[in-house]
Amino acid sequence: MRLATIRSTQGTFAARVESDTTAVKIDGYANVGDLLQEDNWRQVAEKAAGEEVTFEQTDLEAVVPAPKKIVCVGLNYANHIKEMGRDLPTHPTLFVKYPDALTGPFDDVLVPEYANAELDWEGELAVVIGKRARRVKEADAADYIAGYAVMNDYTMRDYQYRTLQWHQGKSFEKSAGFGPWLTTPDSFEFGGELATYLGDEKMQTTPTDDLVFNPAQLVEYISHIYPLDAGDVIVTGTPGGVGHARNPKRYIGDGDVVKVEIDGLGYVANKTVFE
Incomplete structure (x- = not known):
């Protein structure tokens, strides 16, 4: 599994990376560091079913x-x-x-x-x-x-x-x-x-x-x-x-x-x- 912090016009968000240009948003977490504060962060990331997003390299924080x-x-x-x-x-x-x-x-x-x-x-x-x-x-x-x-x-x-x-x-x-x-x-x-x-x-x-x-x-x-x-x-x-x-x-x-x-x-x- 790959996890990224992605920039958007509304701020940053944590996401599960599906390919080099696509990801699934992990709702409720501004970045991967915030996600890791959860004891069950792995399960949260694996089960995330948020918005599917496309990103550019420069969108990565x-x-x-x-x-x-x-x-x-x-x-x-x-x-x-x-x-x-x-x-x-x-x-x-x-x-x-x-x-x-x-x-x-x-x-x-x-x-x-x-x-x-x-x-x-x-x-x-x-x-x-x-x-x-x-x-x-x-x-x-x-x-x-x-x-x-x-x-x-x-x-x-x-x-x-x-x-x-x-x-x-x-x-x-x-x-x-x-x-x-x-x-x-x-x-x-x-x-x-x-x-x-x-x-x-x-x-x-x-x-x-x-x-x-x-x-x-x-x-x-x-x-x-x-x-x-x-x-x-x-x-x-x-x-x-x-x-x-x-x-x-x-x-x-x-x-x-x-x-x-x-x-x-x-x-x-x-x-x-x-x-």
Whole structure:
């Protein structure tokens, strides 16, 4: 099952996606995040028999527009860790992104003039939590995962490396395309390709099961620090091939489209617009 947050002239609404352009409205819910607050959200979505709608890509909003928490994992693919000159970690590296950083999966990303000098791409798999998770064991973690989506994590490298804390380069306003929809675990199989494109050129590629810390391990680790709530998002890290690690370094330019595609989840594509 696939669930999306769709824009309309009356606002947004949650919907069950039937095809890449059609969906069934889930009455009573403004977005997928609101739907996930219901204990029986899956049954509500499966039985929804609301209005059938046709949508364009640009009608899609960030699938969960305002999660309470977005927890990002750095250095979680071995090939990316090695290209950045680091050792494999024994514990996940965590930092936070605020909901203000999210934008629609096909929206333009507007980059202010003072932050466009070292703009990098990072394609990532996102995990969406389906119910409150507190001190969850890895073996039980699957019960707490509502599904998966794609994250296009624009990174301002000059801001990121101003200090030892990465957050400031990772949470610029409306810089992370998120979607195109949530795919429930029964409809997604790990092991397919995660690929990031700059225009038509493939810049990153990795199988999705090549994570150092998989989603279940991340749910266990994070939920022992603080609870995860329904609708919260874990962004699991990016593979090798980022522009900052290349020789010579390469960055995103004005007008460039960054596309992130994950087998089984679809893709997001954001055009970069320098303000």
